[in-house]
Amino acid sequence: MKKYAFGVDIGGTTVKLGLFEAGGEILEKWEIPTVKDNNGAPILPDIAESIAHKMKQKGIENSEVEGVGVGVPGAVVGDGYLVSRAVNLGWEPFDVAGTLSEYLKLPVRAANDANVAAFGEMWKGGGKGHENMVAVTLGTGVGGGIIVDGRILIGANGAGGEIGHIHMEDDETEICGCKNKGCLEQYASATGIVRLANRRLAKDAAPSVLRDGEVTAKTVFDAVKAGDPVANEIAEQFGEYLGKGLAAIANVVNPEIFVIGGGVSKAGDILLKLVRPAFDKYAFAPCRAAEFALATLGNDAGIIGAAALILKK
């Protein structure tokens, strides 16, 4: 009987691994370093060795393992083929799932890490109970993952849910990492909030606690909570961009729920309050029913979602 599965989340610095019961409970989690020498050639052998070691330690046979799910920081299609360079790992396109499956003699499925984290949030986190969900990750950039009828929306070449580069602003002069100008990510990420803050602070001399130290997404939201009017303006502008962007997404995929995670989401419920007015203003009426929730799995979303690739039926 299949009693176990493994979830693997490959990052640029560490690989997170988890041993799961078939029901989805985490039994154990651990990390190994991501060795990027030789274009990341050691990464999959290291993962295979770590899983084999854990199985031996626990006395788990191959016949008891349903499979291994893997989140990869790159564009992945099908059951686990990397179709673009994964720059953080040094990987060129190849069959990630097939290769790891060869090493382990176990079924392997791999997907893009943001999509996998979204899948985890649907399975066990902020989106639990929903089958049509958009996960929004507000970190250094803006990422996302879309779940339609309980399945990851992969897209033609693995870029489904790459919502950070929706064009929002014709007047932008700074260039986004994607080489366009005016992307959602330029306003709704941690660095985007700093951009909005610096522009607002430069506009006039209105007093604000933000003038006293380093401006970060955290200091902006802390200032909002402390009642700083300038910080509030900045946060409202952020909410206008993000709400308008999410309204466009809602008009395309009509999700039941948006689940917001990433570092910026540590600001908490205030985030949902900031986004809702613009969302309600710009979303098509039938799509306005979407709920908003915060992600709850934190750094475990990756390994949980990876396990879900194997265990969620």
Place this chain on the structure above:
Amino acid sequence: MKKYAFGVDIGGTTVKLGLFEAGGEILEKWEIPTVKDNNGAPILPDIAESIAHKMKQKGIENSEVEGVGVGVPGAVVGDGYLVSRAVNLGWEPFDVAGTLSEYLKLPVRAANDANVAAFGEMWKGGGKGHENMVAVTLGTGVGGGIIVDGRILIGANGAGGEIGHIHMEDDETEICGCKNKGCLEQYASATGIVRLANRRLAKDAAPSVLRDGEVTAKTVFDAVKAGDPVANEIAEQFGEYLGKGLAAIANVVNPEIFVIGGGVSKAGDILLKLVRPAFDKYAFAPCRAAEFALATLGNDAGIIGAAALILKK
């Protein structure tokens, strides 16, 4: 052995019906009037009677029919439950597929008519060979249908692919049918093109053949083909809005292909040329690979897509 299926496309004036071979060939097509008396109560009984009559005429037994697919002008979820009022028919929410299945003692599946037409274009039309497709219907309004991995994206409450109301323009003063301002539909529909044309013509006295008669989407595109510079400006503005809107959609669902239909698409290939520059400018690089094609099934897309609900495996 199941040799046949029926495809039904319910419109506000007529119901189109088709008898199909299991392989997807249309054997016969016909229409009946849509009788909207008594909140459209006769519509399904009329369809059932028409199908039963056709089966008797052709000597087809129930056991030979795989099922009946139906396109409904309203928001439909699951296998055929109408979840909002279908104003064109007078229908309140009810189980369309279940009810027709009771009448006919045959399997029935129903879906939103725009989604069904998209499904048809994927099966036999402009999107043939693709499993990830966005159909864009440029008619009086702008509608759409999204196919992900060969399945219709229905969404939480049947509004998946309702792309006409993506917000495009903050400065719009006229109100869209959806009560918002600045929707894609206000610029990229037949009426939207007329709006852009009238605004351009009012701006100055630049000579244009468009000043000589009624301005319609057709006269605008005819004038473009005849080399009218003012018409060309209007068409480029239309292309800018539509290309930018489709770029946002591409950044969400990463389709292999956009298939453009509806009355405006009669303008032909020029449409695709107008859309491409803005699409390429605003789409995230990995999503830029999307192809553009014209819809090819015309008014048959509805019955073909409806049959596909039953026949496409």
